[in-house]
Amino acid sequence: MVDPAILHTSYVLAHAPDFVRYGSKPTREIETDPSLLAQVGEALRPWNEVVAYPPNQTFIGNLTPDDLAAIPRPWLDNPVADAKPDGPFGRIVSQAALYGLMKLCDDFELLTITDAVAEQARAELTRFEHRRDQIVGVSADELATVIEENKGLELFHEGELAGFIRSAHDRDASLDAHVLFENLACKATAVLAVSDVFDGSPVNPEDVDYMFNTGEEAVGDRYQRGGGSLSKAVGEVVGCLNATGSDIKAFCAAPVHALIAAAAMVVSGLHMYIVVLGGGSQAKMGMKFRAHLRNGVPIMEDCLAAMAFIVGPDNGDAMRIRLDLTGKHPIGAGSSAQAIYQALVVDPLERAGLNMTDVGRYAVEMHNPEITEPGDSGDVPKTNYRTLAAMAVLRGEIERDEMDEFVAQRGMPGFSPTQGHIPAGMPYLGHAHAAMRRGELQRAMVVAKGSLFLGRMTQLVDGVSFVIEPSQELTETNE
């Protein structure tokens, strides 16, 4: 039997300051109080500050979570010197590049951008040769005509009018320009993450059999809102010509569900190589902008985040997914924090005769606290790690006065943008792979929770988890 493993990871941050105004929260608030638009514009960060922001450098792999923990907060005041937008398993791209990606993903001529933006995008995007001819712009006069003749959404670059996305139907709310803008931004960022995940990987796009999209977008028309499947749309652009795909939807827990399902496919022999992907959440741009304005800090939800992972047979340089150590939150389990972690963490470990202290690192909700604390949402990772530590005390694995040490050793600071499905354990996988290659990590547990109740169909939460361990060859190499 083959061991299923995560073979490669990639992450993308797309700096999109002019997209913030069209996040769900800013859109609604600016409609109510138009004077907020100018305040939003003044509170946005420039490119160099976004690149040098320590959590962003951690997200793309130039800093480890331990490096980040050693940097005093506020991280906003402690930028990384000589920071680069490219990291070992991720990169930060500009808004112009994002517009270019959206153009080359736009198969229905929904999006119009100016010549200037198109030129900048072509200069920054060095791949996608087969679709680069789609990155074309129009003159200011032509843009004005497009806006006059169509219903849609005006788009901006560096604060100036620079584009337009049209609605695809006059009376279909699911094909409204704003919805299409969200979906196209999601597709474009996912395309870049999936394209990048093959860099340095022994797997090529045409080797992929199946793709799971796990993003929080809802692609479809009025008769099948949320029907999907963005996976196949992304695979088409990247050249995964032998793959089909589908979406797994479970709020923030979807990527962990998908990675477990992908691993099961590999073990069963159904598919050999599976890509799990998720694009950015435009709806969550500027979600806490009111709190950021109130506290006099920049609007930090200014980047779309995307990710991609290749799952396949263990190749000796990978993170094995222990399918015998997966956790799930059953419908009847109860929704208290303790009940959730009992189901997700303790139960699977107990089945294997392991203690909580046998796990080197836990990857939980990895939201950057600097984004959430101004809105009184607290330090989400820290809250989760404290709960885990308290459960270790209750189980007699550690003493009460060892809780801080448990959190410091087996936890990490949050460094993920609040991009929905991305923060739930996913940002650590790249770091886990690097740590396993260095011989510093023998076992990690990835835990994700999903807020099913937000859709008003149930009061339930969801949760799933799995354990990863280094390939045997990595362990032997490092011994």
Place this chain on the structure above:
Amino acid sequence: MDLKDKKVVAIGEREGVNGPSLKLLAESAGASVVFSVTQCFV
């Protein structure tokens, strides 16, 4: 705090105490819960 015969709005949070749990607690203290919801702030 005496909740007996009080009307209560219970707003829970996923990372803390959820809405249904708050509702149960308030009702067990004699309150009438007129609205209960769980929020997710991330």
